[in-house]
Amino acid sequence: MVDSKKILKIIGFSxxxxxxxxxxxxxxxxxxxxxxxxxxxxxSKLISPTTxxxxxxxxxxxxxxxxxxxxxxxxxxxxIIGFDFIVEKEDMTNSSILxxxxxxxxxxxxxxxxxxxxxxxxxxxxxxxxxAIFSETPVVEIKLTKPVKINLKNTWGKYxxxxxxxxxxxxxxxxxxx
Amino acid sequence: xIKKFFxxxxxxxxxxxxxxxxxxxxxxYYLNQYLYRSKAGASSAxxxxxxxxxxxxxxxxxxxxxxxxxxxxGSGDEKIDYLKLVxxxxxxxxxxxxxxxxxxxxxxxxxxxxxxxxxxxxxxxxIELGANSPGAGPATNTSPITxxxxxxxxxxxxxxxxxxxxxxxxxxxxxxxxxxxxxNAFSFSVVASCTRDTDCxxxxxxxxxxxxxxxxxxxxxxxxxxxxxxxxxxxxACTNPTNTHTPTPTITPTLTSTTIxxxxxxxxxxxxxxxxTQPPGGSxxxxxxxxFQGVMREPSNANQRxxxxxxxxAGGNLSSPVSVDADFTLTNNRNSxxxxxxxxxxxxxxNQVIAGQNxxxxxxxxxxxxxxxxxxDPSETTGGSYRCQGGRTITFSSGQNNLDFxxxxxxxxxxxxxxxxxxxxxxxxxxxIRNNLGNTDPTIVSIADLNLDGRVDTQDWSMxxxxxxxxxxxx
Numbered sequence: 095m096v097d098s099k100k101i102l103k104i105i106g107f108s109x110x111x112x113x114x115x116x117x118x119x120x121x122x123x124x125x126x127x128x129x130x131x132x133x134x135x136x137x138s139k140l141i142s143p144t145t146x147x148x149x150x151x152x153x154x155x156x157x158x159x160x161x162x163x164x165x166x167x168x169x170x171x172x173x174i175i176g177f178d179f180i181v182e183k184e185d186m187t188n189s190s191i192l193x194x195x196x197x198x199x200x201x202x203x204x205x206x207x208x209x210x211x212x213x214x215x216x217x218x219x220x221x222x223x224x225x226a227i228f229s230e231t232p233v234v235e236i237k238l239t240k241p242v243k244i245n246l247k248n249t250w251g252k253y254x255x256x257x258x259x260x261x262x263x264x265x266x267x268x269x270x271x272x
Numbered sequence: 273x274i275k276k277f278f279x280x281x282x283x284x285x286x287x288x289x290x291x292x293x294x295x296x297x298x299x300x301y302y303l304n305q306y307l308y309r310s311k312a313g314a315s316s317a318x319x320x321x322x323x324x325x326x327x328x329x330x331x332x333x334x335x336x337x338x339x340x341x342x343x344x345x346g347s348g349d350e351k352i353d354y355l356k357l358v359x360x361x362x363x364x365x366x367x368x369x370x371x372x373x374x375x376x377x378x379x380x381x382x383x384x385x386x387x388x389x390x391x392x393x394x395x396x397x398x399i400e401l402g403a404n405s406p407g408a409g410p411a412t413n414t415s416p417i418t419x420x421x422x423x424x425x426x427x428x429x430x431x432x433x434x435x436x437x438x439x440x441x442x443x444x445x446x447x448x449x450x451x452x453x454x455x456n457a458f459s460f461s462v463v464a465s466c467t468r469d470t471d472c473x474x475x476x477x478x479x480x481x482x483x484x485x486x487x488x489x490x491x492x493x494x495x496x497x498x499x500x501x502x503x504x505x506x507x508x509a510c511t512n513p514t515n516t517h518t519p520t521p522t523i524t525p526t527l528t529s530t531t532i533x534x535x536x537x538x539x540x541x542x543x544x545x546x547x548x549t550q551p552p553g554g555s556x557x558x559x560x561x562x563x564f565q566g567v568m569r570e571p572s573n574a575n576q577r578x579x580x581x582x583x584x585x586a587g588g589n590l591s592s593p594v595s596v597d598a599d600f601t602l603t604n605n606r607n608s609x610x611x612x613x614x615x616x617x618x619x620x621x622x623n624q625v626i627a628g629q630n631x632x633x634x635x636x637x638x639x640x641x642x643x644x645x646x647x648x649d650p651s652e653t654t655g656g657s658y659r660c661q662g663g664r665t666i667t668f669s670s671g672q673n674n675l676d677f678x679x680x681x682x683x684x685x686x687x688x689x690x691x692x693x694x695x696x697x698x699x700x701x702x703x704x705i706r707n708n709l710g711n712t713d714p715t716i717v718s719i720a721d722l723n724l725d726g727r728v729d730t731q732d733w734s735m736x737x738x739x740x741x742x743x744x745x746x747x
Contacts, residue, residue: 101282102282102285105285105286105289108289109289109292112292112293112296116296116299150381150383175703175706175707176698176699176700176702176703176706177699178698178699178700202737204737204740204741206740206741206743206744208744213743215698215699215702215740216699217699217702217703217706217737217740218706220706220709220730220733248382249371252694252695252696252744253696253698254387254698256698256699256700257699258699258700258703259703260707261707262689262700262703262704262707264700266382266384266385268381268382
């Protein structure tokens with residue numbers, strides 16, 4: 095009788111410890127990842143202006159047909175006022191010609207040809223004050239006179255593909271080819 | 273009967289307890305594996321460099337230096353999702369020479385990787401990488417991970433300095449941070465040598481001495497502080513020389529001797545009288561007239577009436593361009609009533625520039641695109657349209673050479689946004705002006721006020737847009 099009571103007490107105490115331990119692990123781990131994520135997120139806000147930003151900015155080169163490509167941009171809530179894209183033509187000859195045009199009325203597009211690259215600079219016009227926040231927004235259309243493969247490059251020589259926001263942050267995009 | 277009852281009860285309680293225990297163990301395993309992990313799988317991470325030390329000459333670019341990451345107690349199931357680290361280096365002695373290669377890291381998303389301009393301005397490199405999707409990063413049992421490959425250039429002499437690893441964040445695919453980080457520093461030395469004139473700063477040139485290139489002051493200039501970043505800063509002999517090296521003058525036996533002022537050494541003392549023939553280097557001076565786009569009126573701020581301009585000489589006997597910085601002063605002169613004001617300045621060219629040789633000039637203002645000029649009196653019909661073409665050159669005479677470049681415009685647009693120009697007019701330059709329209713803050717004005725009217729305005733905006741048609745420095 096006495097032994098049974100003892101066993102019951104031991105088992106009961108073990109359950110109690112187990113529940114406390116489980117509860118402790120649960121509560122402790124509940125807090126830890128949150129802190130870690132907040133820390134990561136807050137670090138993005140510490141980056142000074144005019145440097146590459148933390149958050150995800152994506153630029154997609156999408157093939158519409160053999161003669162037409164589009165550049166789509168997602169700016170992750172940043173108000174974009176300028177961008178640069180480096181378009182590489184895999185055909186080194188001059189038999190195919192690339193021309194680009196802005197798909198946004200609020201942006202002017204400037205283009206420079208260097209070797210087999212087309213350097214595009216988009217500039218938000220002064221008379222547009224509405225924020226330009228891109229979300230898979232088609233921003234540039236590229237036309238080809240002959241079907242050749244083209245790529246978007248992050249860097250080439252002195253040139254870099256980037257988006258600039260209204261705080262002068264340089265947003266280096268992740269480039270996706272579709 | 274009573275004993276049986278208790279035996280049954282004990283077995284029942286024990287069974288229930290066992291079920292609870294197994295459920296608890298499963299629950300803890302589930303939490304740990306899929307939701308939260310009490311700690312990262314890997315117990316610690318160690319950063320190191322390969323090689324871990326290096327000696328560079330001033331101006332020399334290192335071979336790629338690998339930044340390695342090795343985990344202790346890693347596993348194939350544990351993947352790295354996010355990595356951020358800060359490298360600190362002495363920016364006075366070293367500069368990042370090229371963009372950082374992170375392609376071997378296994379983390380394909382570049383969140384932030386500082387380039388040469390940002391890094392060399394701050395002495396800090398931030399590398400922030402992520403996996404394309406959770407679990408797509410490298411496993412922690414990979415041995416070791418080459419996070420980045422970096423190239424540095426020696427900037428000024430230093431003995432036994434270090435590149436150190438600052439704050440580090442590593443997060444695995446279970447969102448757990450690996451907090452125990454071991455850091456091995458990179459040791460380096462930079463020896464006072466040079467590979468090009470720009471390594472020696474202003475009023476100095478890089479000369480070959482016994483198979484070793486060293487910096488030598490131009491005639492009439494002295495390096496009194498021992499720092500070649502600011503070149504030969506004094507035009508008076510040094511009272512307390514700080515450097516000990518005394519190179520002998522360059523010998524070029526094919527040329528006849530001419531009487532010229534002797535170059536000075538590191539010590540700021542005149543070098544010994546040469547025993548061999550001396551090239552007529554240092555004897556070429558330029559009196560230049562320049563015209564900068566948009567400066568139609570005298571600036572109200574007196575500081576804006578002088579402008580530092582970089583002049584490079586290339587071609588002729590030079591294997592690479594030599595450069596000199598010079599201050600240009602605004603005059604009241606202009607070629608016509610509707611033309612911009614003319615700036616004047618004089619410069620003594622480095623010793624390597626020899627009278628009688630054929631050269632061309634590359635001229636770059638502090639907010640401007642570099643212009644290549646190969647005519648003594650160039651002109652143009654449209655602003656900024658002059659081009660040096662057809663292999664034309666300028667032949668300098670010994671002594672003073674008057675060059676009037678005031679009939680062509682130096683286009684503005686390459687702003688020193690991060691403290692230095694990048695040789696390109698792009699969206700960073702246009703955006704900087706657009707974001708600061710109407711601004712009169714002296715710091716902003718010094719960067720983005722192109723017409724020097726004391727504020728950033730739409731005229732500056734128009735100028736930078738115009739420069740987009742030229743886009744890059746002429747070479």
